[in-house]
Amino acid sequence: MSRKNESTQKAAMREMMKNYLKDTNTNVRDGTDVKNVMRDMMSVLLEGALDGELDESLGYSKYDYKNKETDNSRNGHSNKTMHTSYGDMNLAVPQDRNGEYEPQIVKKYQNTVTQDMEEKIISMYAKGMTTSDIESHMQNLYGLEISDSTISRITDKIMPLVKEWQERPLAEVYAVVFMDAIHYHVRCDGHIVKRAVYIALGIDMDGHKDVLGMYVGENESAKYWLSIMNGLKNRGAEDILIACVDGLSGFPQAIEAVYPQTEIQQCIIHQIRSSTKYVSYKDIKALMADLKLVYAAPTEETALAELDHFKETWIVNILKFINPGMKNGLF
Structure with a gap:
């Protein structure tokens, strides 16, 4: 200009x-x-x-x-x-x-x-930078000399708050709890490794959403989810009406071991992905369109009718895809 x-x-x-x-x-x-x-x-x-x-x-x-x-x-x-x-x-x-x-x-x-200097340091620490990395970064960017002990003192401030949040009491009953793991690459002992962050998101009986907990593990497993379920119950969550989960093997059994009355609702997206594994690529779009009629049906009766139609249309094709030698519905 x-x-x-x-x-x-x-x-x-x-x-x-x-x-x-x-x-x-x-x-x-x-x-x-x-x-x-x-x-x-x-x-x-x-x-x-x-x-x-x-x-x-x-x-x-x-x-x-x-x-x-x-x-x-x-x-x-x-x-x-x-x-x-x-x-x-x-x-x-x-x-x-x-x-x-x-x-x-x-x-x-x-x-x-x-911005407040401590917030900068905590942010860098949360992103996986070591105390020596932070010290060097602050020196190069701001010309400030901050010792490792000072940085450790600052980051240690948040640990009691984190522990208090992780152990806080929960509501007695949750209408819905969504459980899934997100995988991240993080720095550990000087190496970049993959970690799973387990997240439990609850909706209480008043409709309020709350992150019940976040836990870091090496790989997602039903055994680790079982320990999380026990932790939620120990913090006061006596019952979960509906648990929404993905298709992880053993996940429903882990939930039932702690909450035997909970209804398990598997993620539709994961179920659809599982279905498409058995369909040739050229048929995926047509199969997805027919599946949508089942999952988006306004009533249970309509959904069952669409499901019967889906079975008639696709079961034989799926079996043929699994076993190309199949003829006229027979092996």
Whole structure:
């Protein structure tokens, strides 16, 4: 975009920078000088925004005592060091006499401009980075030196919260519980390995959804699901009306061992996939269309009628696909 079409705000910013560079005799010779200028600009903008926040909180602007309708007032500034991508920046944060003002643009315990540093570290840790990787990353990106022990202290903060969530009490009865495993590649001991994350999603009797638990295992197995079922019951889930699962071998038996009255509903998609294994590729679209009439039927009677039609149409073809030597319905 040409300068003729630039916004009024950008034109004013350009004029301000021109005057700043002229009045301060600042010479911008390299990237370091640019960073210093950007840091100063950021400091001025944030301090102005914070002053505006305090004006809004108090209900009157500075020296506008005629509109003052509160016993609270300004009480100077406190100094705060912020970590930015342009280096450390000193920030003057305004204060009020009653201590009621809570900064929102730069929150009370925030120590970076873009986002809280601890959140960055926890995010990197959750993605599988080692403490030494995080230390190197923070040094290269932000110029901050953070020790392994500091990073471990920060990440250890979330472990009690995770444990509390994993062991929290559950509702006594769930209308539906969906259970499945998602497979991820993660870093483990310096290697990328595949892990299964078991997820149980419940819908209670009021219709509210809740993730009942997430568990990490090496491979999905019915035996591991059995231990999860026992864990759910120990946390207070006495009954599950309907359990929705995939076609994993032994899965229904694992559920019945803990919840014998639970109705097992296997995922339609998995059942359809199992059916298509026995059909030639050229017939899959037609078979899927006929199967849809069964699963999408508005009533049980209609579904049974469509199922009979499906059997008449496809059973012989499926058997022929399994055994090409079959003739006239006989082997």
